[in-house]
Amino acid sequence: METGDRFSQILIENFVAAWNEVAPELLDRPSKLISLSLREVAGEQANSALAVAATWSAAFAAECRGTLGGMVVLLFKTEDDAALDRLVKAEGDGGMRPGTRALANAVFAAAAQKFGDQKFEISNARHLDLTADESRLRAIVGDQLLVGTFSLAVEGEFETQVLLLYAPQGTLAPIETEAKRRDDPVPPLDQKGASAGVRAAATRNIERLLDVELDVVVRFGATVMPLRDVVRMGVGTMVELNRTVDEPVEILVNGRPLARGEVVVVDGYYGVRITEIGSPADRAFSMI
Template sequence: MSDVLEPTLLAEALAVTVAASLPAVTPLMPGPAQPGSPHVTAAFAGGAIAELDGGVPGAVAVLVGTELVEALAASPLGALDVASAVQPALDAAARQLGAHARAARTIDLDADGYDVAAELGGSFTTVPLIGAGIAAAVLVPDTTLAGAREPLAEDAERPTDLGTTGAGSDSTGETPAPFVPAFATAAPPRGLELLQGVDMEVTVELGRTRMTVRDLLALTPGAVLELDRAAGSPADLLVNGRLVARGEVVVVDEDFGLRVTEILDANAAV
């Protein structure tokens, strides 16, 4: 028996999955699914969208509120991309649809003439995510809901039969009613705790050097490069390319590791 839900229930199930993966101070709860409207973007400050692979048509989009967008922009590690913060939630939603999400891209809601219905390819369903106010929303084309497959396990292999990446275009042409978020209340200020669930790229750097193209082309197996750091000097710990700490290289169960010896403040981490 198929595990695919009726479209409205499936949209709300997607919202539950997204709510569990989005950075948020207070737990997010899905509101009722409702017909999508181009006015929905007025309630949010940013968002991201990912096309689907695996035989399920269309895409999934997540819109987020001002608190998350501002927290990402004010990160001490430098401005972070909304698409990167939302990618885990889009990945989880895609698996619920029986598909895999491609790399997310940020939606510019302030762009002149931006039309979210055109972005999604036609009619769509919206499910608001409610915390202390409307914190986010999940947008799914109706053709995507209709073409969903049985959910995939989190460790499911990426399918080889790549499906259509464009959403359907079955818009009725009717003017939709303005989006009115239910249970909207003034949201209290939120801090960088919102970023606790965001994946970051951490790199350990032993040193650097500069070489001419001639020297690079002359490299062979066994060549030794002299770095700009003396033996025994601490290695640098970089997060998304920004220096945040230094430490000693150690070996843990036959793998290299870093024992942190110094945390740099925001002024030093450049």
């Protein structure tokens, strides 16, 4: 089995293909998963990524077994998890979210099978309600992560984003120890307080990042030029950009597009009035 970056890429490719094959049948309607980004983080970057990832507060964690260990964690927003749990018809087994867990297990199993003859499998998933305690996610994944972000569409239900974490040093041992101590494997989901819990968790997680300094760049446009033209540039050279004068400019944070806006002049200084921007959670995650 491939390791490192190559394994990460194969894992994501297999996960996407497995979802698009398995999910439509279990959901009884078309569903499409598309990979948006894939990045490796460690140390403080991993801590920041986990603080934001915990706002996707329904987690399904499973251990990887065989040639390569670690664990995978599939994260949904609470309202999307509830919709999936309703759509997937699964027999109750005493645990929380049997429908979504059945879906996660089927996708994990199909993704593992796509590695072919390699000795690799993914265990059945455990549901973790991060609205109750988001520190449970940090306890099981460690400080080295592969973070995959995906767009997910379920026809007639929602269009959203989901996350997949691969933690090469991750283990479910802390959760299993906690379950034995409490004799309660999965804390019940308080339906009445779920929405408030999600908002409170999101607020706490984002507040941890508010003092982090970030580079903000306004990009008027871009172009591609041969090296010969770059060498010939001099004073007075005109460079044509791929943006007309009436189009909004891009605002980039840490090199990632965050918003769009129009150029204004304030007291003799250039500024940008924001005209398009994503949700606070999406903004926070894009900056990591």
